[in-house]
Amino acid sequence: MESRHVEYFLATVDNDGLALAAEALGVTKPSLSKGLRNLERDLGAELFHRVGRGLVLSAAGKAFVGPARQIVRDLVAAESSLVDISGLPRGRLDICASAHVAEGPVTKLIGSFRKQYPGVVVRLADLRPSEVIGSLIRDGHCEIAFSHLPFAAAGLTTRALGFHEYWLVVSPNAEIDWREPFPLDDLPTIPVVGLPKESSARTVIEKALQAAGSRTVMSAVVEQREAVGAFVVQGIGMSFMERTNAERAAVGGARICPLDPPITAPYGVIYDEARLSPAGRAFLDTLAP
Numbered sequence: 001m002e003s004r005h006v007e008y009f010l011a012t013v014d015n016d017g018l019a020l021a022a023e024a025l026g027v028t029k030p031s032l033s034k035g036l037r038n039l040e041r042d043l044g045a046e047l048f049h050r051v052g053r054g055l056v057l058s059a060a061g062k063a064f065v066g067p068a069r070q071i072v073r074d075l076v077a078a079e080s081s082l083v084d085i086s087g088l089p090r091g092r093l094d095i096c097a098s099a100h101v102a103e104g105p106v107t108k109l110i111g112s113f114r115k116q117y118p119g120v121v122v123r124l125a126d127l128r129p130s131e132v133i134g135s136l137i138r139d140g141h142c143e144i145a146f147s148h149l150p151f152a153a154a155g156l157t158t159r160a161l162g163f164h165e166y167w168l169v170v171s172p173n174a175e176i177d178w179r180e181p182f183p184l185d186d187l188p189t190i191p192v193v194g195l196p197k198e199s200s201a202r203t204v205i206e207k208a209l210q211a212a213g214s215r216t217v218m219s220a221v222v223e224q225r226e227a228v229g230a231f232v233v234q235g236i237g238m239s240f241m242e243r244t245n246a247e248r249a250a251v252g253g254a255r256i257c258p259l260d261p262p263i264t265a266p267y268g269v270i271y272d273e274a275r276l277s278p279a280g281r282a283f284l285d286t287l288a289p
Contacts, residue, residue: 003075005039006068008032009047013065017055073140089278090119096136097146098127098200099225101267105162106146113286120279137272143280148200149266159269161287166205166263167246169229170238172253181260184212191219193228193237201265205240208263229254 011021012032022032040047047061057065097106102124110122125142127133133145134153151158168182176188187209195202209216219237222228229249232239240263241249246256269287271280 001039001042002035003071005035005042006071008035009039009061009064010068010072012036012048012055013057013061069140088117088119089282090117091277091279092121092123093144093277093279093283094123094125094140094142095144095146095283096125096127096133096142098148101146101148101164102126105267109287113283116286117279117282120282133270137270137275143271143276144283145270146267147270148204149268151268151270153270155272155274156270157273159284159287160266161268163264163266164201164242165258166201166208166240166265167243167256167258168238169232169241169246169249169254169256171232171235172255173235174238174255178255179257181258181262184208184259184261184263185214187214187216188238191237192216193220193222193231193239194218195225195228196221196223201242204265205263208261212261 008021008025008027011025012018015021015024018029018032022029025032027035036047043060043064045060045064046058047064048055049058095110110124114120114122127136127145127147133147133151134156136142137145137156146161148164149158149160168187170176170188170190174188174190176190194205220231222231225245228239228241229245229252231237232249233253240259241256243258246254250256269284271284276284
């Protein structure tokens with residue numbers, strides 16, 4: 001049984017199918033499919049039922065998920081415990097981050113870390129709203145998670161790093177009395193392009209609007225956060241976007257400005273001190289206190 005085939009299996013489970021799993025792994029679908037069949041041959045069991053063009057976990061597949069994660073955890077731990085001849089850590093560091101937190105500062109932190117520790121490969125996975133951070137860390141999906149705060153879980157350490165600020169984003173053709181910053185209690189009567197209800201960013205924004213006494217209606221709910229700016233530019237509605245994304249939308253033609261009072265959300269890093277590898281400890285050491 002090859003370890004990469006075990007990773008193929010877990011990627012297929014975690015990404016709900018071959019297409020996204022192949023993209024996440026950087027392999028072709030035929031290679032992924034062949035690897036899964038080789039794994040099934042080695043284990044002597046069918047891990048997936050082939051239903052049309054899709055895959056559904058079999059009873060054997062469901063039973064193998066836990067052991068498969070343990071295999072990968074052990075391999076990553078062994079690899080990440082190594083250091084090079086200079087004493088610097090090498091191997092792999094798994095990080096999970098929600099999409100709204102991965103923008104801007106987190107990307108820069110990873111870039112800075114890689115310059116100091118080129119022997120460590122950083123794998124950044126998306127943190128979905130429905131996922132439980134504590135379980136992801138304890139089950140070995142990642143060593144470190146970035147998320148909005150507050151967050152509390154037994155046995156985990158949380159360190160605040162900064163704040164995200166949300167700006168108003170409107171179409172360049174919107175006929176409004178433009179002000180900078182824009183008063184939160186006197187917003188334009190334009191419907192809103194927003195994220196799904198389970199998004200923590202939307203929760204923060206709606207609480208701020210409610211506190212300011214502002215009433216808004218939705219024009220569109222967009223799961224792909226990178227598409228929100230394009231919807232706004234096309235005149236589908238206004239939006240409230242994290243500053244980094246708002247500035248990107250401005251490049252595409254949107255008008256943007258801060259709000260008064262500002263809408264902010266703290267974010268930070270979450271980890272289990274007892275489970276950190278040398279690479280994980282080195283990464284945390286590079287963060288500002």
